[in-house]
Structures are given as C-alpha cells and as structure tokens.
Amino acid sequence: MSDRYFENHYTDYNGETYLTSNNQLIPEIYSNVTHWIEHYIRKLERHIDTIDRSDGSVYTGSAGIALLYLHLAILFPSEKDNYKSKAKMLIDSALQQVNGKRISFLTGDPGPLAIAAVIYNDLNDERMVNKCIDKIISMKDDAASDSKPDEFLYGRTGYLYSLIFVRRKIRSDIIDNRIVTEVFESIIKSGEKYANETRSRSPLMYQWHDKEYMGAAHGVSGIIYLLLNVAQDDLCSNLRPYVQSHLLPTIEFLTTKRLPSGNYLSSSDSTTDRLVQWCHGATGFVFLFVRTYETTGNRSYLDLATTAGDVVWQRGLLRKGYGLCHGIAGNAYVFLDLYRATNNTKWLHRAIKFSEHCLDYGKHDISRTPDHPYSLFEGLSGTIYFMADIMNPKHARFPTLI
C-alpha cells in the first residue's frame, strides 16, 4: 500500500458507452454529477463569507473562486446571472488586495486583474477594463527583469499567461504583440543563459530556488508548454521559429527525464519516484506531450503522453485530496486532454472513474486537509471546476491551460 495514493481498484475501459447521440453524458452519470455539483456549490456558498479576504489570488484566494463562477456561468446558462454576480462580488474583493508585489497569474496581481478585465468587459465597463489592462501592462518590465523567476506559479511564465488569457477571453488586440514578444523572449534568453552557464544538453534550462524543477508549476515542462502554445498562436507568427530552434529540442531533452515506471523526475537532482500530480511529475508532462503531438503531428509524442497517462491512471488517486494542484481533479484532467486529442473512449472512461471517486468527496482517508479548503487550486472550487467539465468532456481544459 502506498502512503501517497489509493490503489486504483476501478476496472479499466471495457467497451462502455458514455455519450448519447448528441454528445451528452448518459443520464445516469449526468444526474449523479449534477446532484454532486448542486450540493457542493451550496456548500461553497455557505462558506464563501468565511474565506480569507486578504488573499485575492487565483491559486488560494477569492479570484480563483471568481474564475470558477465564470466557468459555471458558461456551462450552466440557466444560472448564468447568479454565477456572474458571484464572480463580480469575489473579484471586487480580490481587487482590494492588488499591491503590485507578485507578477504571475496564479499568485500575483495579474490573475485577479485579468479575470476582472473579463468580468468588466462582459458588463461593457470599458473604463474598468482599461484600468485593469493598464495595470497588468505596467508590471511588464518587472516581470521581464532578471530578478524574477521564470516558472509558472510565481514567475514570468505566469505573467505571460495573463497576457494570453485576456487576449483569448476579451479580444486579441487588447495586448500589443510587442509586449507578448518581449516577455516571451525574456523567458527564452533566461533559459539560454542558464543552460549555457550549467552546460546543459538542453538549449533551454531553468531553475527555481537553485533547483532545476521539471514539472508544470515550478519547472521546465510548465514553461515550455506555454511557450509552445504562444509560438503556435496565429497572432505570434514572429515567434514561430522558436518552436524548431529551442522548444522541440528542449522537449526532446525532457523525454530523457523519464523514470523506469514511466513517471518523470520532479527535479534534475531528484532520485525518487514519488510525485504524480499537476505541480510535479507525469501529469504536467501529459499536457506538454499532447500539445507537442498536436503541434508536430508526430505520434511518438502521443505515445509518450499515453504512457504518462497510464502512470496517472495507476497512481493518480492521491491521498492528498481532490484538488487541482496536487490532487485527484488535477490528475483527472490528463484523461480529458487525452480524450480530446485521441477521441478514444478509454480516456473518457478513466476520467469518469476519477470523477466517481470525487462523488465520495471527503469520505476517503485523505492525508491532510488543505490549508485553503475552498480554493481553486488546493480545495473544493477546483474539484467543482473539474466535475462541471466532465459534463462537457470534449471541451474540458485544466483551468490554466490554453
């Protein structure tokens, strides 16, 4: 028995049908998930006044719960007005905490500002949209400076994501391409510099707090995932040459970080094979390899993604709980990503089995209660986000993937 995860006793795919002819989940699963979501949204709402208003972040604070409500407003049109007003109330609270100290989407100001821009754009409040966007742009020099880290959770990759988020959710010209290019190239230059200094075999290498992390939150796979997406964007054709010159060779290097089990090293000096979660290990690599396959058409990347996906199936029912960052919901998104990329029902089956585990929320012997039990990345809001997405599996995406 592992102290990190529950044995997966679910049977694997055996030809089951999960979708009706109009791509709806079959009624039995649909009604179970709907009841679960209704129950836990009520629970979230009962506790919303108790969340720490001094934390406005997306990761653990009110902006993350606002992002959940925005998502629910799209997925459940009959409750649209109610969910939108909740999102606005939460984001107004998050804006009170903006202080210019941190640069990333998940833990800094750009996340709440970007989500606020989307909410106020929906309300046709151009003055507020411009105010939020100007504030994000005013942080650009700080984000691109050498003093800041590169990784996604705290660093400039998380800043770059904020720019892309508002471009996708509001309109593409809201952020000038020169700003995107400058930040993108600052991440490339930083990775080149560190790779040269350490004589890495990879053209790009990164560290965070003196450790070469590999995973999605602090490490190379998360950085390269976003750079690959941005360089493939039609609006950023000037960045496309980096795909061949820097990004694909770095991805090739990352394939050498595979452990005998099929999991991936959490950092270059790690010797253990322990973590299978979004922030560290195989989970983030699935998202990277799926996107690399979609970019190149090279099926060897899809094979890498499915092998890593098998590891998540075996070891992904984490005892840490049901959240996104290091929990079961984050791991389950791997299966939805593979389902979207392959159209193979085996992956939908696996996502549904993980959602069955989440139906018994709180009833398993989890190793610890998260510090922020209602938050998007550590707590209940992330699980609700996933359970809502399973009802619309072809369009599901882990919240900060593009």
Ligand SMILES: [Zn+2]
């Ligand atoms: Zn984590």
